[in-house]
Amino acid sequence: MKNNISIFVCFSLLCAILSGCVEKNAGWNENAKSTKGFNDSFDDLDAFNQGITPNIGGNSMRESPAIQEATMRPYQVAGKWYYPEKVSLGDKFDGYASWYGPDFHAKKTSNGETYNMYAHTAAHKTFPMNTVVKVLNVENGKSTIVRINDRGPFVEGRIIDLSSAAANDIDMVKVGTAKVRLEVIGFGGVINKDxxxxxxxxxxxxxxxxxxxxxxxxxxxxxxxxxxxxxxxxxxxxxxxxxxxxxxxxxxxxxxxxxxxxxxxxxxxxxxxxxxxxxxxxxxxxxxxxxxxxxx
The missing domain is CATH 3.30.70.1070 (Sporulation related repeat)
Known part of the structure; x- marks a missing residue:
C-alpha cells in the first residue's frame, strides 16, 4: 500500500511540475486522429467514435468501491494537501482553466485510465472521478462538457485542466488559459456497452x-x-x-x-x-x- 501511495504522489508531483508548461504544448491539430492500440482501451463515447474499442471491464473497474475510495483519499503534492469531496448536481465554481495535450497523451491518469487528448475529459484536484462537468468560457461564451478522470492542475488559481479536444471547443488552446465557470451536470458518462x-x-x-x-x-x-x-x-x-x-x-x-x-x-x-x-x-x-x- 505504501508503494502505491508513493507512486501516486510521485505521479501527481510530476503533473504539478509539468502542468505549468501546458500552454507550450503543440497547437491543436483538427485533422489529427486518436491513436489505436494503447495498452488500455477507452470507453468514453467520444473515444468510441474515434474507433477505439470500448473497455468492457471499464464499468466494473470504475464502479468498484476500492477504486473510488482510493481516488477520494487526501493526498499531498509539493507540500500541499488536497481533500477530494463530493459534489452535487447544479454546483457551480469559478476560476481559470488550463489544458494538457501531447506530453501526456497515452499516459496513465490518476484513476488508472489512459489519457486520450482527443477525448472530452479533464483533471480536477478534488471532484470525484467520473463527475460530468459543463465548462463555460466566460470570456467568449463557448462551452463544452467533460468527464473528470485525473487530478490537477497543481498551479495556483487554476481549477481544471482540460483535454486538448475540450480546450479546442472553448477556443483556449492558443492562449493556454481561460476564465471559466464549472457546473456539475451529471455522473458517469460511460458508453452504453450494448x-x-x-x-x-x-x-x-x-x-x-x-x-x-x-x-x-x-x-x-x-x-x-x-x-x-x-x-x-x-x-x-x-x-x-x-x-x-x-x-x-x-x-x-x-x-x-x-x-x-x-x-x-x-x-x-x-x-x-x-x-x-x-x-x-x-x-x-x-x-x-x-x-x-x-x-x-
Missing amino acids: MKMQNVESDDVLNNEFKVANTPKSVSGGDFAIQVGAFRRYEGAQITQERFSHNPPYQSVIKEFELNGAPIYRVFLRGFQSEKEARDFLKKNTQIQGGFFIRD
Whole structure:
C-alpha cells in the first residue's frame, strides 16, 4: 500500500511540475486522429467514435468501491494537501482553466485510465472521478462538457485542466488559459456497452459533449432524466428507445436537437423524482451502466 501511495504522489508531483508548461504544448491539430492500440482501451463515447474499442471491464473497474475510495483519499503534492469531496448536481465554481495535450497523451491518469487528448475529459484536484462537468468560457461564451478522470492542475488559481479536444471547443488552446465557470451536470458518462449489439452503426452514435444550447431545459415527467443514447440517425434512436421502453413507471422518449447545423436524436428515460432514484435505477439496471443523467 505504501508503494502505491508513493507512486501516486510521485505521479501527481510530476503533473504539478509539468502542468505549468501546458500552454507550450503543440497547437491543436483538427485533422489529427486518436491513436489505436494503447495498452488500455477507452470507453468514453467520444473515444468510441474515434474507433477505439470500448473497455468492457471499464464499468466494473470504475464502479468498484476500492477504486473510488482510493481516488477520494487526501493526498499531498509539493507540500500541499488536497481533500477530494463530493459534489452535487447544479454546483457551480469559478476560476481559470488550463489544458494538457501531447506530453501526456497515452499516459496513465490518476484513476488508472489512459489519457486520450482527443477525448472530452479533464483533471480536477478534488471532484470525484467520473463527475460530468459543463465548462463555460466566460470570456467568449463557448462551452463544452467533460468527464473528470485525473487530478490537477497543481498551479495556483487554476481549477481544471482540460483535454486538448475540450480546450479546442472553448477556443483556449492558443492562449493556454481561460476564465471559466464549472457546473456539475451529471455522473458517469460511460458508453452504453450494448449499442453495437443492437445493429447500430458505430458512426451513428454521438458524443455526449453537447453545447448548452443543445441541452434540453426540461424533459417533462419528473425531476431527473437519464440520457441513454444520442444518434445522428433517427433509426438508431428508435432502436434504443425500444430497448428501454419496458421500464414502468419510467418512459423512454426521443428528443430532436441540433448540433453544428445537423439534427441529433437523444434518447431519455424520464420520470425520476430525485437524483438518488436515478442513481439507484442505474445500479439495478446494469444494461444501461454509464447512463448520463441530468436535472429534468
